[in-house]
Amino acid sequence: MSRKLKKTNLFNKDVSSLLYAYGDVPQPLQATVQCLDELVSGYLVDVCTNAFHTAQNSQRNKLRLEDFKFALRKDPIKLGRAEELIATNKLITEAKKQFNETDNQNSLKRYREEDEEGDEMEEDEDEQQVTDDDEEAAGRNSAKQSTDSKATKIRKQGPKNLKKTKK
Template identity: 30%
Template sequence: MAEGGTTDLVSVAASQIVQSVQRSPSPFPLSSSQTAASSETPPTKKRKRIFHRELKYMMHGFGDDSSPYEETVDLIEELVVDFITEMTLRAVEVGRSGKITEKDIEFLVRKDPRKLARLEELLQMNEELKIMRKDPKKYAEMMKEKFSS
């Protein structure tokens, strides 16, 4: 799948998470007894399959079967959505304007060298894609210079 399509899905998922947090009825955190009780009860609402198809392709690309078990894809998707949710909530907390910025995400992953390096790589690729869409000739010249060195 194209890089932009996955990025769009992540953006949509993050915005839905932020909106659901903003609509939450209570601004107060759950007590430890409430948290324990809520973790013991099974979820009544099944999550939408936001990344299901893309995860299947990614799993296959990383060596899994071309038709992985649905339970496996569901588990991976749950982990991905939980990670995105946690990062989004933490980014909203550290952000100043109520809007998540690149700097907020960078702050959150600053102590994890692998995540920080990947973030920097993705931001660089994003900038290159913006230039490519805006001016393909300029992009071609940039790539020529980059790989001729």
């Protein structure tokens, strides 16, 4: 560690969980957690500083993944793990892109289907309304016809039968 760091306590929960996972008590001593937190923070700062110097030597201001790989090149285990994490990250981002693309296509299809169903429903409603109007008109016509036929019968029967039909 090339620099002294302020007490950041960035990784307290993670360090205490790791300690418990490796066989320590569920609530480790605070001094132990702080010590490991400082070591982890210092290591990360050193790796990032080395990667930054690599980028500067390449006359770049931005860090790339290759800079971190170069900084970890002397430790094959850490380099292998870093490459594995990078590959996994790429797979996850590609899967998310594919999922979002298919989700967008599916939502577009659903929107189109709903729009078509809405148009069909409007057409069905219009047809139903026309049918209802026709039925109402037919009902009026049949009622009118039945009334007309009753009136015709009454006229034919004469005034004698008029009293009987009123009852």
